[in-house]
Structure formats: structure tokens, C-alpha cells
Amino acid sequence: MSGQGSNWLKGMVTIHIRGGQPEQLVNRALAGGLQLSSIRWTSSGLLECELSISDFFGLRPYLKETGCRVHVTKRKGLPFLLVKAERRKLFAAGIVLFFAIIFMLSSLVWSIEVQGNVKLTEDQIRAAAKEEGLYPMQWSFRLTDADVLSKQLVRKLPGSTWVGVEKKGTKVIIQVVESTIPDKASLNTPRHLVASDDAVVTEIIAEAGRPVVRKNTKVKKDQILISGTIGGEMNSRTVVAKGNVRGLVWYEFEISSPLVQQVKVYTGDKETKWFAVIGSRALQLSGYGDSAFGKSESIKHEEKVSWRNWSLPIGRMKETIMETRMEDRTLTEEEAKNVGILQAKAKLLLKTGSDAVIRDEIVLHEKADNGKVYMKVLFEVEQSIVKEMPLVHMQGE
Structure with a gap:
């Protein structure tokens, strides 16, 4: 010493x-x-x-x-x-009790995180772990050795090739690696790929089958794009046509956008509530009673007790409640027009798919009447234009 x-x-x-x-x-x-x-x-x-x-x-x-x-x-x-501690017995006892509680809390498993699972559900993995004595609020010293626990979980979880168990502070992470089983090939009948809409072809890629249209060709709905019949007249056969065809499709929207819109604003008034957090539970410490605000939004900020890489399941949470109100906002005709077009574009992309791209927009008609802007807008969208058509429907060709 x-x-x-x-x-x-x-x-x-x-x-x-x-x-x-x-x-x-x-x-x-x-x-x-x-x-x-x-x-x-x-x-x-x-x-x-x-x-x-x-x-x-x-x-x-x-x-x-x-x-x-x-x-x-x-x-x-x-x-x-020691003399001071003897004079302040309650204070000394409180310090000892505090550190005893911290030690007990840090010796518990407070949360279990499951990673890597795709086919196996989280409930299945948690149920198997519970059978082996691993569950929230379990004492750390009662857990089986990590290597032994991993092997037992592999036996209990069909379809898993490896299961890793790692303890980080009061959290246990279960990492699952599932066995890869190749997907069975779907049994497709011979088919054509035909146009889903009237369009102008911008791209055609044929993986299987015979392309019958070219780029910049205008096609009608249900027209064959990639044929499932290949070969000559005397030596033809049918296949499952595969490929991707994109084209320009036109959509006409009638839009009405109000010149006066309601928007949410913050008044600046707020209330604060404090909570003591233990695990997944929160005990309110201040800010009791119902909020005086008619409309409000709350923001929660949680802080956990931590030291280096250790994080204890205790801490505090601050909840800030901010008063809001709805106000009328008057837009110019140009602003109302832009808002209406943006809303129409969002609906259009939701309808045409995530790979669709709006290439152009043309306002065909526009007027302001009764506090609204009315428009007729034509959108030019580049999107996938293929759909399947079984060859059994094409026997009359």
C-alpha cells in the first residue's frame, strides 16, 4: 500500500x-x-x-x-x-443502501434485444430463451454460460445455424443466424408481357422471350411488348416471357386548392413534467394535474445513468408539453397552385409505384373562384408498363 x-x-x-x-x-x-x-x-x-x-x-x-x-x-x-458516519447514522445507512440498490439493479437483466432474425419471429426466440432461464428481470449470476446457452438455443430454434448471446451491462443481445434455404422456383405457365397503359416506350429489356416493340414506339393498352412465342413458324415454342419495359404515361388531374389554409403554430407557452425512470416504468415526480392547454404537443427526453460502457436501467425523463393552436394562413394564387400540385404529385407517385418518375407537368386550365384555385393538370410519368398475359388466352393469334 x-x-x-x-x-x-x-x-x-x-x-x-x-x-x-x-x-x-x-x-x-x-x-x-x-x-x-x-x-x-x-x-x-x-x-x-x-x-x-x-x-x-x-x-x-x-x-x-x-x-x-x-x-x-x-x-x-x-x-x-467513521466518527462522522457514527454521528450521522441515517445518512451513512442511506449511502450504503444506495450503493446496494445500484449493485442489485446492475445485476439484473433489464432488456433483451433480438437481432438477425428474418423467418423466426422475435416471440419464438424470446420464448426459447425464457425456457433456458433468460428473460427480463432475471439475475445475471443465475444465467447459464453464454456458450452453453447458445448451443441450447440453436437446438430449440428450427432453421437457425448459430445463435450468439452477449451481455452488455443490463442488456442481453441475442444474435441469430438463420439457415439459407433456396426459394423454390415458381411454376409459371407460358405468357406474354403486355402494356398496362397507353404509353410511349422509353426502355425495353427482354430477359426471356421476343421483344416486339422498340424504344420510342407508341403502344396501346394490352398490346404485346415481349412475346412468349419464339422461333420460326415451323419450329416455334412458348416460354415464360421475362423483362422490363418502361414508358411515358399521361395522367390528368383535376385539382382544387383553398386560398385559406389552417396551419398549426406554437404559442410559446409550455409545461414541464419530470419522471424517475426504472426499467420500462416511469414514476412522475412533478407537474401533476391535467394540462391547461386545449391543444398541445409533447416532447420526451430520457437520460439514463451511465459510466463508460455501462448503462444502468435507471434515470430521469423530461416531458415538455407545448401549447399549439390552429391559425388561418392566406395564400397567394401561386402558393395555392404549388400546394395543390405537390399534393397531386404525392397521390400520383403513391399510385404508380416507387420507381416511377414525373418527367413533366402541363397546366391545361386554371381559375380562382369561391376562395379556391381550380386546375386541370396533365402529368407525364415514366414508369413500368408491363403486365402478364397467359398464352392460353392468345390461341387465336
Whole structure:
């Protein structure tokens, strides 16, 4: 143990020596085997030094010989801490209880996170883990060794090739690797790929079958794009046509956009509530009672107790409730027009699919009447234009 640590355990005092012969006191004490340190003269002309409690009581004979008196100015070390703790028993007990609770909370499994599962459901994995003694609020020391637990979970989870169990603080992560089974090829009947809408072809890629249209060709709905019949007249056969054909399709929208719209604004008034968080539960500490706001929004911010890589399942949460109100906002005709077109585009892309691209828009008609802007807009959209048609329907060709 270091010298400072040993001195702290024994207890040290700092003293001022008054009257008599201070130098003689120090010399005789050192010669008698007492350990005095940090010896110096203070600005008030007193000799100051530091020594242990046992050496302090050993000074008595030397004080009589030299006619000196001592005054203790500082006390430090474990003995003095124990005296204070004895005087404040409830405070000391509270500190001990606090650290005991922290230790107990950190020894529990508070949450289980499942990763990597695709076919296996999270409920299946959690149920298998529970059978092996792994579940929230379980003591960490009661858990089976991670390697053994991993092997047991692999046996209980059909379709898994490896299961990893890792404990991070109060959280356990279950990593699942599932076995890969190739998908069975679907049994498709011979087919054509035909146009789903009237369009102008912008791209055609035939993976199987015979393309019968070219780029920049105008096609009608249900017209064959990639034929499932290949070969000559004397040596033809049917296949499952595959490929991708994109084209320009036109959509006409009638739009009405109001010149006065309601928007949500914040008034600036807010209320704050504080909660103590333990695991997944929150205990309200302040801000009781119903909110005085008619309309409001709340924002929650949670802070957990953490130290380095450890995160304990206890902390606090602040909930800020902000008052809102609806206000009328008057738009210009141009602003109302832009809002209406944006809403129409959102509906159009929802209808045509995520791979669709709006290439152009043409306003065919526009007028303002009764507080609204009315428009007729033509949108040009590049999208996939293929749909399947079984060859059994094409026998009359």
C-alpha cells in the first residue's frame, strides 16, 4: 500500500505549536521516533507540522519538557470519517443502501434485444430463451454460460445455424443466424408481357422471350411488348416471357386548392413534467394535474445513468408539453397552385409505384373562384408498363 494510503487509514492531523521551544519539541520528537512531516513556519509565526493520530498522543512528554502547546487545525483519514458516519447514522445507512440498490439493479437483466432474425419471429426466440432461464428481470449470476446457452438455443430454434448471446451491462443481445434455404422456383405457365397503359416506350429489356416493340414506339393498352412465342413458324415454342419495359404515361388531374389554409403554430407557452425512470416504468415526480392547454404537443427526453460502457436501467425523463393552436394562413394564387400540385404529385407517385418518375407537368386550365384555385393538370410519368398475359388466352393469334 502507498504511503498516502497508509496515512489515510491511520488518520492524520495538522497541528500548530504555540509557546515554549517549538524547535526543541520537533527535534526531540523526531529523535524519539515520531514521524513529523510538512514542517514549516506559518505567516503568523507558528510552527506547523503533520503527524498520525498515534504519534500525536506520543507528543505529550515532549510538550512538558519544552513548555509547548499544540492546536489541531485539520483532521483527515478513515478514523475521522467513521466518527462522522457514527454521528450521522441515517445518512451513512442511506449511502450504503444506495450503493446496494445500484449493485442489485446492475445485476439484473433489464432488456433483451433480438437481432438477425428474418423467418423466426422475435416471440419464438424470446420464448426459447425464457425456457433456458433468460428473460427480463432475471439475475445475471443465475444465467447459464453464454456458450452453453447458445448451443441450447440453436437446438430449440428450427432453421437457425448459430445463435450468439452477449451481455452488455443490463442488456442481453441475442444474435441469430438463420439457415439459407433456396426459394423454390415458381411454376409459371407460358405468357406474354403486355402494356398496362397507353404509353410511349422509353426502355425495353427482354430477359426471356421476343421483344416486339422498340424504344420510342407508341403502344396501346394490352398490346404485346415481349412475346412468349419464339422461333420460326415451323419450329416455334412458348416460354415464360421475362423483362422490363418502361414508358411515358399521361395522367390528368383535376385539382382544387383553398386560398385559406389552417396551419398549426406554437404559442410559446409550455409545461414541464419530470419522471424517475426504472426499467420500462416511469414514476412522475412533478407537474401533476391535467394540462391547461386545449391543444398541445409533447416532447420526451430520457437520460439514463451511465459510466463508460455501462448503462444502468435507471434515470430521469423530461416531458415538455407545448401549447399549439390552429391559425388561418392566406395564400397567394401561386402558393395555392404549388400546394395543390405537390399534393397531386404525392397521390400520383403513391399510385404508380416507387420507381416511377414525373418527367413533366402541363397546366391545361386554371381559375380562382369561391376562395379556391381550380386546375386541370396533365402529368407525364415514366414508369413500368408491363403486365402478364397467359398464352392460353392468345390461341387465336
